[in-house]
Amino acid sequence: MFNKETEYALRGLVYVQFQQMLGHKPGIVEVAREIEAPLFYTGKILQRLVKMGFLMSTKGKGGGFYFDATKPELPLKTVVQAIEGDKTYAGCGFGLKECGDENPCPLHEQFAPIRAAISKLIGQNTVQSLARDFRKGGTILGL
Amino acid sequence: MFNKETEYALRGLVYVQFQQMLGHKPGIVEVAREIEAPLFYTGKILQRLVKMGFLMSTKGKGGGFYFDATKPELPLKTVVQAIEGDKTYAGCGFGLKECGDENPCPLHEQFAPIRAAISKLIGQNTVQSLARDFRKGGTILGL
DNA sequence: TTATTAAAATACCAAAAGGTCTTTTAATAT
DNA sequence: ATATTAAAAGACCTTTTGGTATTTTAATAA
Numbered sequence: 275m276f277n278k279e280t281e282y283a284l285r286g287l288v289y290v291q292f293q294q295m296l297g298h299k300p301g302i303v304e305v306a307r308e309i310e311a312p313l314f315y316t317g318k319i320l321q322r323l324v325k326m327g328f329l330m331s332t333k334g335k336g337g338g339f340y341f342d343a344t345k346p347e348l349p350l351k352t353v354v355q356a357i358e359g360d361k362t363y364a365g366c367g368f369g370l371k372e373c374g375d376e377n378p379c380p381l382h383e384q385f386a387p388i389r390a391a392i393s394k395l396i397g398q399n400t401v402q403s404l405a406r407d408f409r410k411g412g413t414i415l416g417l
Numbered sequence: 418m419f420n421k422e423t424e425y426a427l428r429g430l431v432y433v434q435f436q437q438m439l440g441h442k443p444g445i446v447e448v449a450r451e452i453e454a455p456l457f458y459t460g461k462i463l464q465r466l467v468k469m470g471f472l473m474s475t476k477g478k479g480g481g482f483y484f485d486a487t488k489p490e491l492p493l494k495t496v497v498q499a500i501e502g503d504k505t506y507a508g509c510g511f512g513l514k515e516c517g518d519e520n521p522c523p524l525h526e527q528f529a530p531i532r533a534a535i536s537k538l539i540g541q542n543t544v545q546s547l548a549r550d551f552r553k554g555g556t557i558l559g560l
Numbered sequence: 561t562t563a564t565t566a567a568a569a570t571a572c573c574a575a576a577a578g579g580t581c582t583t584t585t586a587a588t589a590t
Numbered sequence: 591a592t593a594t595t596a597a598a599a600g601a602c603c604t605t606t607t608g609g610t611a612t613t614t615t616a617a618t619a620a
């Protein structure tokens with residue numbers, strides 16, 4: 275569905291938010307281990323997320339990643355869009371730029387509701403809502 | 418949604434089938450032009466499709482690509498699966514191999530119906546059915 | 561039988577994705 | 591101050607994807 279970077283980013287963000295709800299500020303090593311993602315790549319991705327303003331961090335002892343709790347909840351769609359664009363939930367199944375309601379490819383009509391459903395799903399779910407779901411138990415983020 | 422190779426392959430296959438219904442056997446140059454795909458890459462992809470047994474071809478004068486009309490219709494899913502696997506319509510939104518009904522990620526339940534819809538759509542539609550739709554007009558494959 | 565035509569095969573090439581590793585910078589505790 | 595800790599920065603590296611170009615093989619028409 276999504277590319278690796280997006281997958282690791284989503285898992286990492288939800289994990290950080292979940293830990294934040296427990297009063298903990300995890301670092302790269304912990305996040306990578308817990309979401310089962312490559313250590314250095316996870317570091318790079320978390321740092322990109324900080325630079326994009328989705329996440330905060332502090333260096334040094336006691337450092338790690340955390341969210342600005344005063345900001346509104348972060349929809350998955352915002353993260354997905356920032357990392358890999360909208361090709362997954364927009365754009366033609368045949369890859370035609372000209373394809374649209376006026377000028378449909380043979381799959382356009384059938385794909386439209388699916389794209390809408392994906393768009394809605396990642397637009398409604400937020401990093402925070404998934405962390406709450408995860409906290410309740412019954413779901414996994416790794417291992 | 419799909420990668421470039423899959424997109425070009427689907428457009429190319431539908432175009433060849435459509436031309437076949439008109440009694441014509443198109444070559445690489447024509448297919449690439451009509452589906453608006455890179456010439457040499459289109460050639461490579463069509464040749465792969467032949468090697469995979471989805472398509473037939475003849476060399477030399479009057480040569481080109483065509484389908485064995487005695488074979489059953491070809492579902493898009495078969496082509497997609499052969500080219501890029503099932504990651505688009507199967508597999509976890511978070512990228513977890515362990516994710517499933519028993520061991521769900523926080524998105525699993527919500528994504529399940531979407532994956533099922535994609536799977537159904539590309540399982541039901543065939544190269545032939547889309548070529549018939551295209552023949553009726555009102556849809557595009559390129560240009 | 562030889563041109564001509566067109567696919568097959570093959571050899572590259574460039575960009576993007578995915579991933580690793582080392583060095584630098586900043587925060588904090590001693 | 592300084593040792594320690596941990597993120598930031600950045601240099602690489604590998605694989606996959608996307609794409610180009612040339613040579614070879616096969617079919618056919620003259």
